[in-house]
Amino acid sequence: MSTPKYSQIDTKTLPSNIMDLRDDAFYDLIRQVSGKRVAELLTFQECNGVDSFLGCKDVTAILQLKSDQLNNLKKHSCVTLTDGTIALLPGLESSVNNLMKLLKKKREEINKQVQRLQSITSSALPALPAAATISSTLPTTNVSISHSPIRTTVP
Known part of the structure; x- marks a missing residue:
């Protein structure tokens, strides 16, 4: 029997609202989990949330490009x-890979929780009667509204 792909990864330290974190809140979390340099790499590329980060095939690929705008980032992340x-510095590459695994596992866990809640909710709700039946069983209330004329005086 094989073990699940990400079974050794502990997502309990991640906040429950991680999928909602954006921009600075997301980058602050990345600094705590993976370090300052990983956060700088993601910030530079505008990977500003879990989905945008996981949507990138390789966030380190940008470092292979030749651009003056990348020089400072390369200086901190690579060896020439x-x-x-x-x-790429091996520790940074490892941190990015571990972060990828951690966030993928967390997203999978959240998706499973949502599916469980949906199945529990749908099985717990009684079948609703047809709309015509519902409307005939609802109590009716008569509300009377009186209109008084608006009077204005002209000087």
Whole structure:
């Protein structure tokens, strides 16, 4: 029997509203979980929430591009080899991979909870009668509204 893909990952430390975190709140969480450099990498790319981060195939791929705007980010995240190529720092790569696994597992757990709640809710609700039956069983209330004329005086 094989173990689930992400069974060793503990998502209990993540906030329950993680899917709602955006921008600074999301980046603050990333700093706590994966470190300052991972947060800088995601901030630079506008990966501002769980879904946008998980939607990126490889958030480190941007570091292979040649751009002056990336120089500072590369300086903190990579090592430049003598032939001019760059290599991502292994610890940073590991942190990004672990973060990816952690957030995927959390999203899967949340989706399973939602599915369970939906199935519990749908099975617990009694079957509703047809609309015509509902409207005939509702009590009726007569409300009388009186209109008084509006009088204005002209000077």
